[in-house]
Amino acid sequence: MIISYCVNPECPSPKNHPKLKNCNACGSNLILNRRYRVIKRLGKGGFGATFVGVDLINKDDPLCVVKQLRPIVDDPQAFKMALSLFKREAKTLAKINHPQIPKLLNHFVDDEKFYVIQELINGDNLQKEVKEKGVYGELGVKRFLAEITPILQYLHSQKVIHRDIKPANILRRKKDGKLILIDFGAVKDQVNTQLAQTYGQTALTQFAVGTMGYAPPEQMAMRPIYASDIYALGATCLYLLTGKSPKKFERDSDTGDIIWESEVNISPSFKKVLSKMLMPNVKERYKTADELLKALDVAPFEQSLNQSFVTVIQSTDKSSDDISTTDLSTTQTGDMTMSPTQQLRQAIQKRKKKTNTITIKWDDESFRAAYNGGKKDFSEQELNNINLTGVKLSKFIFRYAQLEGAIFIESNLAQSNFYSSNVQGANFSNANLAQAYFAKSELRDADFRGANLQGADFTNANLADTNFCGANLKNSKITQNQLKDAKVNWATVFPDGGRRWWKLF
Structure with a gap:
């Protein structure tokens, strides 16, 4: 049965008849912004809650996601600042247009609570997928990265940091199997960070700094950068490979590194990529999604080079060890403009010409x-x-x-x-x-x-x-x-x- 759900966090009995305009229990308005009726709660946190809603004006595609953000501040000036930041960040997100990111349909303020209306995606998140179907292999995680990293690349090109990448925030859309990146922390974290810098720790600023285990140190210190999303993506890969939350792994007491290598079965080249994604020190991590994509492109060729040393081969003119020096140096002198990927690819091709695989x-x-x-x-x-x-x-x-x-x-x-x-x-x-x-x-x-x-x-x-x-x-x-x-x-x-x-x- 369809119900009308009250969004007042203090309401003792939020379920109401679907035709009521005000809550029976607390009297709160059930029609938000004179347009949206909430029918189901999806989840809640310290900073707000998420619901399924019905757009009473859009008859063609009425279902939507309603996100409620509650800035719990006593100072009127702090609320005014939070409101200004909310509007600014919401306008930024409204400009995002990507087929694998839910559209931001509307945003407004109602009863001193901020609301974001987004496109509803029918699908299960990757956390649920792993629990039901089991962990991914290396190939599956590489495919995941090949699909999700370009989405991140687009976001960063729009000067937006996601701030909350994790398996629960990545859906696999049922109609086509594509990955959808949801639940941006951009609005709440930007409001949160600015208020913390201006007013110090408040009831608001103790929340919304990302998810423990997935957020890197600089984000937990309220200084997120693009590389923060790369770390969270690496932590997500760990979960997909092991089914284990990153916060449950042991850490090196000196460096803060997650100790994970012994719990996965992946190639040395991919282990190298994942290690760099998970560096606690920003200076040692991939800085951008572009860098990560280039590394993923090079990794198969590095692996192929490594494997060539253990494959049984018959050399026609020199030892297999020469590929790391002569072949690569010849490639580099032949064309100084070649990318590392092109250099590795050409080195492999040259090596194949010089050897006969048994x-x-x-x-x-x-x-x-x-x-x-x-x-x-x-x-x-x-x-x-x-x-x-x-x-x-x-x-x-x-x-x-x-x-x-x-x-x-x-x-x-x-x-x-x-x-x-x-x-x-x-x-x-x-x-x-x-x-x-x-x-x-x-x-x-x-x-x-x-x-x-x-x-x-x-x-x-x-x-x-x-x-x-x-x-x-x-x-x-x-x-x-x-x-x-x-x-x-x-x-x-x-x-x-x-x-x-x-x-x-």
């Missing part, structure tokens, strides 16, 4: 022997027609591998990497491929009937005649045109979670 033609027996010995990286290997029915291969790497006709029926391949591999005609029926990475892969005639492909990435993959009948593609990265080339049926779950297959044609 490719083993694997059969079922040799693969299982290597698998039992702990091998998980089968990049660039020939695995055509191999039969791995029912094998647990979670987080395995098959980059550039030849897997034509391979059989993976009912296998667990969650978070495995098939980047640019040839998987033509392979059988993945009823396999678990949640968050698997198939970007640029050849998947013509592959069989995914009944497979779990939630969150899988098919960017630029060839899906001609690929069979997705009965497959679960919820939140996967796949285009409408790719789906038109593939085979689907009434049992196929599409990226938006629906089964409306006929709308493809």
Whole structure:
């Protein structure tokens, strides 16, 4: 039953009949700004509360989020200052226009309380997602960063610091699986900081400095900068990898660093990126989202360089150690304007030209022997027609591998990497491929009937005649045109979670 909810924090019985204009219990007005009726409380904190509301004027899309901010100040001058700051910051947020940030629809003051009206997003937050579905792997976190960092980059370009990035403030929108950044601390923190600097500690300023564990030291001291959001993003990655709040990790008593490395299973190159995101000292942290994106771009090539030393190779003219000096220095002298990413990429390409990787033609027996010995990286290997029915291969790497006709029926391949591999005609029926990475892969005639492909990435993959009948593609990265080339049926779950297959044609 729909109710009319009283937003007075002192109300003893806030639930009312949906047609009332004033609260039965306390007499407060139930229609805010002569336009918004609150119907449900979503949450509350020391500084205010969040509700679902109905816009009585907008008949086409009436549901919205109503955020109430309560500046508890006794000094009239302090309230006047808080009001001025609130209006200024709200106007700044109103200018933000990004498809993955809820629109700010309105802002006003009612009964000495500040209100922000925002677009309502239908989706679950990442904290709930981890609790229900389990932690992310390295690949999943990298995809998360690849999607969320550009949003942060846009925000910072608008001179806005989010101030409260954490898993609970990142939603996965149900209709398309995209990440949505919500619940800005910008309004309340700006008001809070200015009042603290002018009037000292008040009932207002003891709140809203971010979330413990996610906010870095400078933000807790009420001096947030753009790099503060980078730290919070790194702390969010820790939660996604471990399911553990950052404040529950031990810290180095001398440096203040979170001690986390032993609790995650990630590559050295990604560990290096995450470590820099989590530096307590601002000078040692990434300063901007641009810097972070460049680091994420370089990391795979650094990892590839590192792996080249442990891959069995036959050198044609010199030792593998030379790649770190000769190849890179030649690249740099060839074009002094090259970015670090381009230099690393060219060095790898040169190295490949100078070496012959020994490719083993694997059969079922040799693969299982290597698998039992702990091998998980089968990049660039020939695995055509191999039969791995029912094998647990979670987080395995098959980059550039030849897997034509391979059989993976009912296998667990969650978070495995098939980047640019040839998987033509392979059988993945009823396999678990949640968050698997198939970007640029050849998947013509592959069989995914009944497979779990939630969150899988098919960017630029060839899906001609690929069979997705009965497959679960919820939140996967796949285009409408790719789906038109593939085979689907009434049992196929599409990226938006629906089964409306006929709308493809």
